[in-house]
Amino acid sequence: MLVDIQAQECAQLIQEARSIAALTGAGISTNAGIPDFRGPKGLYVTKRYDPDKVFDIDYFQVDPKPFFDFARDFISFENQLAPTIAHDFLAKLEAGGKLSGVITQNIDSLHQRAGSKKVFEMHGSFLKNFCFRCRKEFFYDEIKARLQNEPVPHCSCGGVIKPDVIFFGENVKYLAESSRLAEEVDLFFVIGTSCVVYPAAMLPTMVKGDIVIVNHDPIHLESSQVALSIQHDIDRFFQILDDAMGKG
Numbered sequence: 668m669l670v671d672i673q674a675q676e677c678a679q680l681i682q683e684a685r686s687i688a689a690l691t692g693a694g695i696s697t698n699a700g701i702p703d704f705r706g707p708k709g710l711y712v713t714k715r716y717d718p719d720k721v722f723d724i725d726y727f728q729v730d731p732k733p734f735f736d737f738a739r740d741f742i743s744f745e746n747q748l749a750p751t752i753a754h755d756f757l758a759k760l761e762a763g764g765k766l767s768g769v770i771t772q773n774i775d776s777l778h779q780r781a782g783s784k785k786v787f788e789m790h791g792s793f794l795k796n797f798c799f800r801c802r803k804e805f806f807y808d809e810i811k812a813r814l815q816n817e818p819v820p821h822c823s824c825g826g827v828i829k830p831d832v833i834f835f836g837e838n839v840k841y842l843a844e845s846s847r848l849a850e851e852v853d854l855f856f857v858i859g860t861s862c863v864v865y866p867a868a869m870l871p872t873m874v875k876g877d878i879v880i881v882n883h884d885p886i887h888l889e890s891s892q893v894a895l896s897i898q899h900d901i902d903r904f905f906q907i908l909d910d911a912m913g914k915g
Contacts, residue, residue, distance in 0.1 A: 673904075676895055685853050686765070687855070688769070689766065690771075690845075690858070690871065691757075691772065692861065693860070694882055695751065695753050695773070695859035695901055696754075698752075698753075698902045699750065699754075700747055722734070722834050723834060728799075735814065738793070755782075757778065757783060758783045762782065767851075768786070769783050769785065769786045769787070771787070771789065771790075772790050772860060775792070789867055791833045793831075796830045797831060803824070805822075810830065839866060846873055849871070850873050850874070854877050855871065855877070857879070858881045858882070860882070874890065876892065879896075882898060883898070883901060
């Protein structure tokens, strides 16, 4: 099968690479039970949540409730979630000294739960929370508990408490570090992202080494550095890849 041949080729690229990095998007977490955003059944397509209200910083300052309706649902997934085969594979690559870092657009922290240590969360996460007015920090467990009873959590100063999640209209995190990583590695994975959200979508264009794309749906990445483009179930591919590397 084609995917088996691609897995063998990918295993060879990994073995030859001195340093590897990965850019991941929502697609790497869909097998964990988190809906993606732009896929055929994504949250933006089904309109379960309106991105113009949920993730826009200007709208949040006027009416934060749509965001917290989303956050309440998102956080409720937590006890049901576990890292996927793909998350585990990347963590194993890092533990083996091959992977220099993961750049992720996701806010689910599944890379850390899989054991990855060097993770650049460009869009932040729910692990940190701050008062939008006085900047007081709140622990995740406190906000999680308060969301069960409060439509919108407020600080004692009266300000809205906002998770350290990046909205449209805010600057992403770790752009300099992510850009440097993309430029320096020999092999760069693009996993589960449609590469349409900037500035993360810009990172593959900085890669001087080989690029391997793994995504369930086709993506259009214009780069002469693309060595492999695998359109397959992400976890299934990484399981095949892991088996191929074990036989190498």
